[in-house]
Amino acid sequence: MGPPYVVGVDGGTEGIRAGVFDLDGNALAFSSCAYATQYPQPGWAEQDPDAWWKGLGEAVREAVSKSAVSAADIVSIGVDTTCCSVVALDANGRPLRPSLLWMDMRSAGCAEQVAETGDDALRVNSGGRGPVSAEWMIPKALWLKKNEPELFARAHYVCEYQDFINFRLTGRMVASVNNASIRWHYSTTHGWPVSLLEKLDLADLQGKWPQEVVALGSVVGGISAAAAQHLGLPEGIPVAQGGADAFVGMVGLGVVNSGEMALLTGSSHLHLGLTHDRHLHGPGMWGAYPDAVLPGLGVVEGGQTSTGSGIAWFRRLVSGACLT
Template identity: 60%
Template sequence: MSVVIGLDGGTEGIRAGVFDLAGRPLAFAAQSYPTAFPRPSWAEQNPQDWWEAAGRAVREAVAKAGIDPRDVSALCADTTNCSVVALDRDGVPVRPALIWMDVRAAEEAALVLATGDPALIVNSAGAGPVSAEWMIPKALWIARHERALFDRAATICEYQDYMNLRMTGRRAASITNAAIRWHYRAREGGYARSLVGSLGIPELADKWPTEVLPLGEVVGGLTPEAAAHFGLPVGLTVAQGGSDAEVAMIGLGVTTPGKLAFITGSSHLHLGLSAEPFHGRGIWGTYADAVIPGLHLVEGGQTSTGSVVNWLRGLVGTDWSYDALNAEAAALPPGSDGVLVQDHFQGNRTPHTDAGSRGAITGLTLAHGRAHLFRAAMEGVACGTELIFETMRAGGYRPDEIVICGGATRSDLWMQIHADVCGQPLTVTEVGEAPALGSAVLAAKAAGHYGSIAEAAAAMVKVARRIEPSMAAHAQYRPVYERYKQAYHALAPLRA
């Protein structure tokens, strides 16, 4: 028996999954770690906590699976991205990590955008934004506010790179993080040296790992210390992983041009692969080679989606189950009898990239009830998704298959609304733990069980069902969608 391990390092903890070579999960185990919020907009974690939690999770998952550790042929980790770590020459953190949700570097992000460097073309054709979450603003913040620690740091990298360094001793970066958030361009000279130079920190490029590895490449073997930590054999193959969302694409089988991963939850993320590069207003990307060598990644996102639905449920009372609310909402016609929700409760990520936009509910009468609000919220989110797809189509990218995972898949109604508004079928896969499965796919490829990521994903990712759109409902949603698009511009002058 040969198995692989996928590690999924998230915001609140790390999850280990043991998979066979057909992609069937044999066991999962999760371990949590704390986040500190020392000041408003700050969010920090101790990298040692990641390491300790990973060791416990792997040992527990292997024990639950009832396998001999010698049957594990490779492991791979995905992690949150934009979780920035500064290490001394011995690989020891010089300060807590600034995790992705830490946005203290807002001023530094504005300085990055103001450079107008050509490397910024990948976000709305250079119009931005540059997020305070990203690598360069955070590194610049450390340089400006903690100069002694910046100078002491021999390596500035991410959660992903720290884990691989602890596992193998190799100092390397993941192509996904570097390409989408460090402004690394493999085809145009690599790291954005002119950008960091114009910011007054040219040495940052030399603190980044000298190697940038593609997904699924062998990073190295477990060191004796790491092997003892995980309870696995010395020298076990460690595959290069990456950002959790991009690795989830692989766990959804999105490995060829024209396919798009639709990752739902409190927010929505839309990640597609294109054979050709393109850039435009409202489009994040494309990022060359960020997931599959030779292909380009395009990104869209909605900031508040499932969180809006959850907020509405809280208003009507949590004693009302989602099943009951879904049943009531399903009895209503498309368009919720005129109620329209703009889903910008926490701003808009794409295509407007407008943090100041706000949520709105319009068209209310005394005849409307909670079901109208509930359905209209789902429809508003679906309209936001369609607007992202429309923007991508204008840039030349038209997905021919959309693979969905996450919280929305638990609502048949919301799935159908998404399909109907967009007029496209949605594919659901068997394993809901897409990031962990994606890491397992990369491990299987690195171990030599499959010749490519696409071959491994084809063998290990299985389709469970498809949701077909009702074209009659799609036609009914067109005027609703047009009203949704108009609402953003109509409401903008009314902001407080």
């Protein structure tokens, strides 16, 4: 046996990336696997959850191979993903339809319905003044129930990319405190948004959500035999809980103290700050989300949706053209 190593995975919008690291955080190798986004109608964006799983296996295997580390020396794996990429699954974790990707805006009307409830759970939306984004979990789930009621009724789980991957890795269906706090209107201080769901005739959604919430970095479970074979890793190694890619990125940037802020750019741009006041709410910001990244701290948020994706679209549009 050699020294221990870990695998970190980022499930992004364009593809999934895996890296092999030593326990001091030094990177040995990276690999990525792209997957497609489908746009069946204007404002809609979908991905195949099975493509995430396939890409995970390919990226992890290639990263370990490039690192020249023995797979037997990998002692843990952790995954972060895009946030509010909502999936409907059967009891065995099989997708019932393509995911509604985070940038999917079909539920804009449902988001307005959520805002109109005036429920106290909306305090994280600019102190209750709104807006509520069509990106978030509850508007997407409401759209599914209103527009695909038979599928919604058949869904055993309605969850996120993060939860789907962890379920495939471990067989445990759990939510991340990060995703649930920032996009599901869950709160470590107030619990699940029961009254909000009731006002929307969506109380049955709570039973389809993962029933356990796991903190960032905590162990979800051991990697199953089937997952170990898929990834080429040892069976039983612990899977650490991840969350939304940008929020997990705060830790990677060293933004871990009250009063600090991170600027993260990618498919969207996010400004994320930490505060000791876990109940700080007000116009012009989202949050504070209590304990969403680190225990005892709230997270406040601002940003621009799809800015990076818009730049990527423009680059593809003019690729090869001569701009003057």
